[in-house]
Amino acid sequence: MLNVPETSSFAGVEAPFLSLSGVRKSYPGVVALDNFSMEVAPGEVIGLVGENGAGKSTLMKILGGVVKPDRGTITVDGIEHDQLSVEGSMNAGIAFVHQELNLFDNLDVAANVFLGREPLRAGPLKLVDRAKLREMVGSLLKRVGANFSADTPVSKLSLAQQQMVEIAKALSINSRLVILDEPTSSLPLPETEKLLAVIKGLKADGISVIFISHRLHEIERVADRVLVLRDGILAGVLPKSAIDHDEMVRLMIGRALKARTAVSMQTPGAVALSAQDIRTTTYPHHPVSLEIRRGEILGLAGLVGSGRTELARVLFGIDARLGGEVYTDGKKLGLHSAADAVANGIFLVPEDRKLEGILLDFPIAQNISLPDMPAHSKRYLVSVRSENKTAEKQRSSLGIRAPSVATRTGSLSGGNQQKVVLAKWLAMNPKIIIMDEPTRGIDIGAKAEIYNLMRVLAEAGVAVLMISSDMEEVIGVSDRVAVMHEGQISGILDKDDLSQENVMLLAVGKKPRLAKREPEGR
Amino acid sequence: ANAADKPTLAFVVNGASDFWKAAEAGVKKAQAELPDYSLELKYPEQSSVAIQQRLMDDLVTAGVKGIMVSAVDPKTSTDGLNKIASQTALFTTDSDAPQTNRVAYIGSSNVDAGKQAAEIAKKAMPNGGKCIGFVGLLGADNAKERIQGMKDGLAGTKIELVDVRGDDIDQTRAKKNVEDALVASPDVTCMVGFYSYNTPRIYEALRDAGKLGQITVVGFDDDPITLGGVKEGTVAATVVQQPFEWAYRGMKLMAAYLGGDKSGIPDNKLIIIPTVIIGKDDVDKYAANLKAMAGN
Amino acid sequence: MSKKDIGLLLLILVVGAVVAAINPRFLLPINLANTSNLIGLFGILSIGQAFVIITGGIELSVGSSIALLGVLFIDFIATRGMDWPVAFILILILGGLIGLAHGWLIARLKLQPFVVTLCGLLIYRGVARFYTADGTAGFAFGQNFPTLEFLTAGRTYGVPNSFIALIVIMAIMWVVLHRSVFGRYLYAIGKNEEAARFSGIRTGRIIMAAYVICGVLTALAAIYFAMYTRSISPASHGNFYELYAIAAAVLGGFSLRGGEGSIVGVILGTILLQELQNLVNLLGIPSSLNFSVMGGVILIGVLVDQQWGAFRTRRRLVRAARAEPSTEGQRN
Amino acid sequence: MSKKDIGLLLLILVVGAVVAAINPRFLLPINLANTSNLIGLFGILSIGQAFVIITGGIELSVGSSIALLGVLFIDFIATRGMDWPVAFILILILGGLIGLAHGWLIARLKLQPFVVTLCGLLIYRGVARFYTADGTAGFAFGQNFPTLEFLTAGRTYGVPNSFIALIVIMAIMWVVLHRSVFGRYLYAIGKNEEAARFSGIRTGRIIMAAYVICGVLTALAAIYFAMYTRSISPASHGNFYELYAIAAAVLGGFSLRGGEGSIVGVILGTILLQELQNLVNLLGIPSSLNFSVMGGVILIGVLVDQQWGAFRTRRRLVRAARAEPSTEGQRN
Ligand SMILES: Nc1ncnc2c1ncn2[C@@H]1O[C@H](COP(=O)(O)OP(=O)(O)OP(=O)(O)O)[C@@H](O)[C@H]1O
Ligand SMILES: Nc1ncnc2c1ncn2[C@@H]1O[C@H](COP(=O)(O)OP(=O)(O)OP(=O)(O)O)[C@@H](O)[C@H]1O
C-alpha cells in the first residue's frame, strides 16, 4: 500500500495560497470526505481524480462555500477558517464551475456570466451598464472559443454551449484559483483543446487551477500535480514527473484496469431501426436518414450543436418531427410520444440527467422501476418487492455506490446517478438503445464496465446508438461511426476507415481520407 | 341595446339575493304601466361599496335618467351618492342616506322590523326565554338595525337576545352555526333568523335535531321554507318587508318626478312602507299574493 | 402514518382536549356527529384537490363548481322533476367533464393550472348566477327525497352518512394514491414532469385523469353540500371553499410544488380546520375572528412542523458526527 | 415592448373599438376618466403583485391587507384625528412591515409563499373585522381632507390623479425591474433560487425586498381604495382583489413559476380587466355574467397568445423547410 502523507505538500518555495487540513464531511450514511489535507500554490495546476462518489465534488463544494465541512480548517492567505461562505470564497478569489450546470435560461449569456457582479453605471440606483457588460462578455466568449453572441438567450444553447458559458463565467472572476469540476464531460475535442489552452494560459498568469476530470489523458497533459481520492480519503499524490495514466488508475480503483473492450467479432444482423428523411425543428431543411443494425454499436460524432441530441430526441418521440418516418424491424412506427418509443423497445439515455434522466427525489429503486411499472405491478397495484429485487440486481451489476436502493437518488454522486439512468433501461431488455453521452461524468472503471455492457447488449442482438463527444470512446467502442455536421450526416465511417483524423474532418464538413471507397450517405 | 331610444330608469340593489326577486316583479309591473321608459334592475356582482359605486358611475355614463339604489353602506357613501345625485335623479330604498341629496327614500324601517320581531317573541314566549340570533353580515347596517330594534323591543321583558352569530353569507356555516348553538347553549328557547336564508337554516337544523316545535323560531322575510314553517306552526311568525311595493311605487314615482310631477314627494322626503308580521292566519293570503305578483 | 401526520394528529388532539376542558359539551355525541358531517363534506372536496396538487397543479374553481353543480342538481330534481339517481349521475359526469376540460387545457395546451382554474372560478360562478338570474335554487316547502336525504344528510347509528362516504372514498383513494401504478405516476409527474415523460409515461393522460378525479369528487361534494343547505344562492355558495381545500392539503403536508403529500394528511388537515370552526362557536369567540383563528393555527402548524423538521435534521447530523469519535481523535 | 405586449395591446384596442361601436358613450371623457381611475388603483396593486410573482412567489393577502390598512387609515384620520400625512406614512410603513413579515417567513424560515400569504389573507381579514367589531369604517358627514382628497380622488385636466400616480410608479418600477441590478436578481431568483445563491446573490434579502415592495404598493393602493369608496366594511372590502392582481399579471405574460414578465405587461393586463368590467356595465350585460365575461376573456387571451406562439413557430419551420428545395430534391 501507498503511504498516505499527512499533507500533500508541493515542491515549490512560494507560500501556499490555500491549504486545507483535516477536512471531513459526512452525509447520512456516507463519509464523503475524511481527514483531507492539501495545499495549492500560486500558478499550480492540480489534477483531481477519483472514482464516482470518491468525494471530488464535495471537496470543491467546500472550497466554493456551498457545503460546510464537519471539521477541519481552510487557510486562505494565512488566515484560518472553519468554513467558507459563498461570498467568502468569492472574495478569496476562488472561481467555480460546478459539475451540474446552473444557468438561468430566462436571462441572456451576458447576464449569466456576470450575475452578482454586474458592472454598474455611475449613480446611486445600481443600474446595469449594459454596453460595458456586453463588451466584456464578448471577449470572454472569444477566449473560450464560443460561436454564439453575448445576448443569446441561454434557453437557445445546447448543453455543451452552456458548459462554455459556465467556463466563461469562471474566467470572468478576477480569480486566483479556478475550480473546474468536470468541465469537459460534454465537450467535444476542439472545445476541449481550447479549454486546455485556457488552463495553460491561467497558469502562465499565476492563477491556480484545480481540474477534475475522468478523462485522464487531459489530466496528464496539463496537471503539475495529481491528487487521487478514493472513498473520501487521499489515496495518493503524484508529482509532475510521476503522472501516468496507469498509475492514476491503480490508485483510484486499487488495481490495474484490464484491457479496453474487445472488438466485436460478430457480423451485425438485420436493420433494427431505420430513420428515413427525418427533419428536426432546429434543422428543418436537412433531412437525416440513418440505419442501425441489430448487434452493432453505431457511434454518432459531431461538434457542439451539430444536431445529434435533437436527432436522438426525435427518434425517442420526445420532440415532434417535421417530416420523415421511423421504422423498426422494417415496420413503420406510429411515433408520437416517448411512451410509443418505450412500448416499441426504443430507449433513450438522455444528455441532461438532472432534468430528464432521473427524479432526484425518488429512491433509486423507484427510479429504476418507473418506465416498467406494468411489470412491477399486479392488477394496477405496485409490487415493492419486485421493484427492489430488480433494483438490487442492477445495483450490483452496475456497481452503483449507495447505502441502499432506498437511498434518494439526488444524494448520489454524479457518476452514480448516471448509472441509475442506465439501470432503468437495462432492466427492461432494450431492443434499441440510444445513449446521449452515456459516460458523461463516469469514472474510468465504470466506463469500462459500461463499454463492456454495451458490447454484451450488442452481442445479445440489441442495436446501440451511442452519441459521444469523447473521441477515444467513439473510436474505441463503435463498430461504425456516423458523423454529423450542421444537422446532416456528413459521412459514415466503417471500422477500416475509423480514425481520429477522419472523424474530425467529417465533423467540420470536409472529406475524409478513405482507404478503399467513397463514403456513404453524402 | 337600444336603451338610448327611451329614457332608462335603474333600480340598483345591494347584492344578489332572493329578497330582490319581489322587487324585480315590482319593476316589471311598473314597466307595464310606463311604456315611455325602459326600466331595469341591476345586481352588482359583489356586495361591496366600490363595485356598487362603479356600477352606478357606469350607469350614469350610459345615460340613465334616474337611479333607485339600495346602497351597500349608505352612511359613509355620502359623497359617492351625491356625485350620482348631481347627474341623475337619485332615490334611495331599503336603507336611507338622509345626508345625501337624494330626492326621496322609499322603504321600510329596519329598526321597526326588529321591534316587530320582538313582538312575535313576546307573544310566543309570555314566560320569557333566551334567544340566539343568526345573521349573514354582523356589520351590515340592516343587520345592526334589526338587532338593535329587537333588543329595544325586548327591553324590560324576561326575554333576552344573548348572542348573534354571523356566517358571512355562507349557508353551510349558517346551518352549522345553528347546530353548534344547540350544542353550546342547551338552554336556548328561541332562535331568530335575521336574514332571509337564516330562518330556513334554523328550521332545517331543528328538524334534523328533532327539536322543531320545542324552540320558538322568529323569522324575517318570506323564504318559502319560512312561510311553510309559519303555516306548520313551527315558526312563530315572520316579519316581511315589501320590496315589491318599494320597486313598483318607487319606479312610478321616479317616472312622475322626471315628468315634472313632484306631488308624490312628501316634505320629509320619506315614504315608509311598513313591514308586516305574517303569522299562521295570514300566511295563506300572503303566499297567494306573492304568487300573483310573481305571475305578472 | 408518517411523522408529519402524527404531529398533526397530536395537534388535533391537543386542541380538542383544550376545548373539551373549557366546554365539555364539545365531546357530546351530537356535536361530534355534526362536526364529522362537515368533515365528510369538506374531506371529499379536499381529497379531490389533493390529487391535483400532487401533480404540481392547483384547482381554484372548486368553490364555483360547487355553486354551479349544486344549483343544477337542485334545479334538476326540485324544479324539473328529474329522478334523483339520474340527476346524481348526470352531475358527477358534468363534474368529470369540467375536470377533463381543465386537464386538457393544462396538459395538452400547456396553460398554467392557476390560470385555467382561475378562469373556471370566474366563469362557473357567473354561469350559476345567470342560470338562476341571481336568485336562489331551493326545495319547495315539504319537498322530500327520503332515500337521497338519508344517503346524504342521514345518519347510521348516529354517524353521519356523509362521514361514512368519506371513509369509503378515503380508503379507495388511499389505495389509488399510495399503492397503485397511477399513484406512483402522479408522484413522479409532480416531482419532475419532464423526467417522467422521458421514462415513457404518458404524462398528459395522467394529469388529465387527476383533474377528472378532482372534478368528480367536487361534484359529489357539491351534491352533499346542496343537500346540507337545501338552498343555494349562487352568488355566495361555496365562496372560498377552494381555499379551505387547499389549506387542508397544505396543512396535511402537501407541497404546492407537487410530488408530496398523503391521503391521511389531507384528511387530518380537514379535521383540524373543522375543529377550529367548531371551537369558535363553542367557545363563544366573536365570529369576526373565525378567519383569524383559522389563519393563525395554519401558520403555527406549518411553522412548528417546519422548525421541528429542521431541528431533527440538525440533531441527527450532530449525532452522526459524534458517532465516530475514533476519527475525531486522529484529527490533531 | 415585447411581441406578447403588442398582442395584448391589440386585444385591448379591438375590444374597445367593438364596445365603442355598440355604445359610443364608451369614449366619453368622463367614462375614460372613471375607468382610468380604477386602472390606477388596480394597477398599483398589480405592480406590487408582479414583483412577488417574478420571484416565483405569490401574495394572496392583498385583498385582506387592503381591508385592514384601509380601515386603519380611515380610523386614524377620521376617528383618531391624526394628521393625514402622518397616517399616510404610517400605513405605508405598516404595509412594508406586513411584506417584511411575509418575506421573512418565506425567505428565512422557508415556508411556502402560498401558505404564508393564505394565512395572511385569513388573519388580516379577521383582524380588520374585529377592529371595527364588524362595523363599517367611514368618514362622518362633512368630514373633508381637501389636499388628501385632491391627491387621491381628484383630477388634473380631467385626468384622475390616481392614474398619474400609476404612471409615475410604473416608470420607477420599470427602471427597477428592467434596468437595475436588483431587477436582474429578481429574474435570476425566480428561475432558480439555489443557483442564484451560489452566484453570491443574497437571495433572502432580495426576496424579502420584493415582498416589502409589494406590501408598500398594496398599502398605497389601500389608501387610494379607501379614499375612493370613503367607507369600508371589512367583511367584504377588497375581497378577491388578489385574484384581480394575479390575473392582471398572468394576462400580462407573467409565469407563476417565476422569472418571467414585464411591467408594461402587467399594466396592459390591468387595463384589459378594467375595460371588461366597464364593458359589462355599458353594454347592459346582466351583471351576474360579469365574472363569466372576465373569466372567458382571460382564458381566450391566454389561449390565443399560447396558440399564436405555437402557430408562428410552426409556420417559420415550414417556411424554412420550403426555402431550400434543393436539399429536398436530393432526398431520393
Ligand atoms: N447532498 C448529499 N446528501 C447525501 N449524500 C451526498 C450528498 N452529496 C454527496 N453525497 C455523497 O457523498 C459522496 C461523495 O460525492 P461527490 O459528489 O463528492 O463525488 P464525486 O467524487 O464528485 O463523484 P463523481 O465523479 O461521480 O462526480 C457520495 O457517496 C455521495 O453519494
Ligand atoms: N432549446 C433550444 N432552442 C433553440 N435551439 C436549440 C435548443 N437546444 C439546442 N439548440 C440548438 O440546436 C442545435 C443542435 O443542438 P443539439 O443539442 O442537438 O446538438 P448536439 O450535436 O447534441 O451537440 P451538443 O454536443 O452541444 O449536445 C444547436 O445549434 C443548438 O444551439
Ligand SMILES: [Mg+2]
Ligand atoms: Mg462530482
Ligand SMILES: [Mg+2]
Ligand atoms: Mg448533445
